Amino acid sequence: MTVVRVALPVPLRQHFDYLIDPALPAQVGCRVRVPFGSRQLVGIIWQLAPADGFAVDKLKPVLALLDSRPVLPELLCRLLSFAADYYHHPLGEVLISALPALLREGRNLDDYQPKAYALTTQGQQLSADALKRSAKQHALWQALHKHPLSESVLLQQHRRPTLKQLLDKQLVAEHIVPATPFAAPPKPVTGLKLTSAQALAVSAVTQAFGRFERLLLEGVTGSGKTEVYLQSIASLLCQQQQVLVIVPEIGLTPQTLARFQARFDVPVLCWHSALSDSERLHCWLQASSGAAAIIVGTRSALFLPFWRLGLIIIDEEHDQSLKQQDGFRYHARDLAIKRAALQHCPILLGSATPSLESLHNALNKRFIHLPLPDRAAGQALPRFELVNLKQQVLQYGLASQTLATVKQQLALGHQVMLFLNRRGFAPALSCQECGWLTECQRCSAFTTYHKQSRQLVCHHCGASKAIPRQCGSCGSTQLKPLGQGTEQLEENLQQLFPDIAITRLDRDSTRRKGALHQALDEIHQHGARLIVGTQMLAKGHHFPNVSLVVIVDVDGALYSSDFRAPEQLAQLITQVAGRAGRGSSGGTVLLQTHYPEHALLQDIIQNGYAAFARSALHERAQTCLPPYQQLALFSAQAHQSQHCQQWLQQLAECARQFPALQLLGPIPAPMERRAGYYRWQLQLYCTSRGAMHQALTLLLAELASWPLSRKIKWQLDVDPTDLS
Incomplete structure (x- = not known):
């Protein structure tokens, strides 16, 4: 043995x-x-x-x-x-x-390989009258007597039980069909006419074929980044090489898949968690055999076993969805760069708002920087306007100036998008007599009121319960919604604009299979329409009829304990604003805020994301924060808060033996309690990546033997993007 x-x-x-x-x-x-x-x-x-x-x-x-x-x-x-x-x-x-x-x-x-069926010797020698008593078996026998059939073709005309009966009689035999790589197109497909900046980007990508190269495509919204992807891929397919395109969310896969399928006459498959287990295995087999030329998928598509991978594209490379937030906490963008190095192929990172880490690498010449400063069709970038809520009369959370602009654009036959990153009807229910608020019993958070389902739902732990009839503090029945969510905004807009069609895009409205695709089809129909949505609308979508974007509440993210909050808010504003003015009409973006003088808002509006990102990098350098230092996060959770604090304190004392490490904590997490567990964290900073990982290896070996480690749940997150 x-x-x-x-x-x-x-x-x-x-x-x-x-x-x-x-x-x-x-x-x-x-x-x-x-x-x-x-x-x-x-x-x-x-x-x-x-x-x-x-x-x-x-x-x-x-x-x-x-x-x-x-x-x-x-x-x-x-x-x-x-x-x-x-x-x-x-x-x-x-x-x-x-x-x-x-x-x-x-x-x-x-069992899941492509199969074909043919008559056995016994089946070929069978007389034509032998199966006359079974019309279905006789019909299948006649079809196979002409030539073997693949499983997919056979089951289009015949039923599987009939096939099984012939297999049991040993009249038909099953064979695995060896998968063959896709056929290379004879010549590259001609695409749209490129701008000079797009042409330079395509040339840089094609020149990198066959070797490891990192390229950052920084293009403003509407600059034609997808066209750069398509024309870069065209020549690669002629060399019979595969392409992996990673998108941050499932919602972006249908339209991306459709554009690739419309351009190329090769097999284009998708990969995401909404597929069934058999569909995912089919995609895995197609990638492994080379039968699939292009795979469009979410972050886990990175681990598909490609036959001959020639290019990796990460669309919206800044997006936080590329980072796995539980279990194996990897970042798809960073691992994709490592895979490209192992494959000796180029990797193209694309975004209108690149992450500060990628921009830092580009400015330091580690990445080839490919800027697209203008929109592809020559449209002007959208115009920003700050709506000071302190000087406006509000109607359903919308300022009079906002409503007047919305009415004007709808009268012109344009579409208007209203962005509110808060799903549900209201963030909480409030007692009108004592001020009591509906809170989650398991989290340090309020429960969101969902009017359609008549439930209070915690968006952090998923707990739900029926709407209470009385205040939990004073017993009053005067409970009213506090704040506004997309569900309430949609209802209010129906009252304000009864003759205008409204489409709502959030996790609740698109939960049913096919609902997202149907909603996007409705939006692309011509005519006036109001579009209400959350972060699902923020990136990647092309709505040529949208001339006005309203960011209903921009203040919620202005003040945060997370040092990445300004970067994420700037990216969100820029991405949402980019949905406006992509057609023939110009675009306007209204930002409703109580703080129009805020430096971050003024910087984004006056100077744009590119200038903001460079000043933010300078600020990170001065404060010694990533990407100028490495960051690792130990988090602990337990039913008793002191256990977390004690365990992290013991870890901190152990970590102080490494002089290269700087420690922040132990401190309670910004959301101190979630799903019934108290949460604490310890942040480790280090200027040297090697020293950080050496220290982490030794710390992990030591803490495994601590008795307290068995009383808590703990996790290590290297290069965390979420400190909540």
Whole structure:
């Protein structure tokens, strides 16, 4: 028996040795089913015949080898190994997270390969009258007598039970059809006419083919970044190389997919969490075999096993959705750069509002900077106006100046978009007599009133309950909504503009499958329309008929304890504003605020995001904050607050032995209690990336033995983007 070292999906930072029959074709990257305590787990072979293995008589045998060839190729194993080391996460959980759910369950991969059916020798020799008593079997036998059929074609005309009956009679045999790479187009597809800046960007990308290069495409909203992507891809497809396009959210995949499918006559597939398990495995197989030319997906598409990857594109590279916020906390943008280095292919990062980290790399010549300063069709950038709410009469949360401008644009037949980053009807219910507010019993937050579902919902832990009839403090029945959400804004607009169609885009209205696609189709219909939405509207969408954008409440993000808040607000304002004026008519953006003199608002409006970002970088350098220092975040949560504080205090005392580290904390998290747990955090800063990771490795090895570590839940987040 041979010893194999297996990585298992358990929260332990170690591997496990097992015995396997040397006659089996075991390879690194293959799945095995092994005993683990009282359970059976599916793991990944990580090492063959390790030199430091345990004695053979102390090891258990592998129960089954599930693959004859690796499901994780060598290059992908190297990427995942790097990710596990960099983010200090157990390797077994990292490896398993890169596989589709059906493979994680131990399903046989051959069961999901493309199949074809043909008559056996017995079936070919069968007389034409033998199946006359079964018309359906006879019809299928006749169809296969002409030629074999693929499974997809066969099931279009015949039922699966009929096929099974012929298989059971051994008249038909099943064959796996080897997948073939996509056919390269004979010549590049001609696209739209490019501006000089777009042409320079496309030239820079195509010249980088075949080698690792990092490129940052910084283009204002409407500058034609997608056209740069499309024309860069065109010549690559002629070389029969694959392309990975990562978008930050599921909501952006349909329109991105449609544009790529309309331009290229090659297989273009999507990958995101809304697909079924079988659909995701199909996409995984197509990418692995080379049958898929282009994959458009969310962050986990980064781990697909491509046959011949030639280019990686990260659209909206600044977006926080690219960072996984629980479990294996990786950043898709940063790991995509590592994958491009391993693949020896270029990576193109695109955004109208690049992150300060990427901009810092571009200014320091680590990235090739490709600016697109003007809109592709020559339209002017939208004009900003600050609406001072302290000097206006408000009607349903909208100033009189705002309503007058909305009426004017609707009268011209244009569309108007109102952005409010708060779903539900109201952020809370308030007692009109004593001021009591509906609070979540498990979080340091208020519960949001959802009028349509008649529920109070906590948007942090998901807890919901019925609307109370009385105040929880004084017993009064005078409970009224406090504040405004998209649901209430939609209702109020229906009263103000009864003859105008309204489309609401938020997580509640698009929960049903196909609802988002239907809503986007409605928006693209011509004619006056009001569009109400949350952050789903903020990026990527092209609404040519929108001439006015109203940011209903910009004040909520002006004052925050997170040092990244100004950057995120500037990105949000710029992205939302970019939906205006993309057609033939000009664009206007109204920002409703009680603080029109705020320096951040004035900087964005007067100078634009590019100038703001450079001044923000200067401020980060002066305060020694990322990207000028490395940041790691230890967070702890427990039912008793003192346990978190004590554990982090012990960690802080241990971390002080590393002089390169600077500590902030232990401090309560900005949201001190969530889902019934008290939350504390400790922030670690270091100017040297190497020194930071060396310290983290030693700290993790030490804290595993602390008794208090078993009384709390703790996590380490390297390069965190959310400090809440």
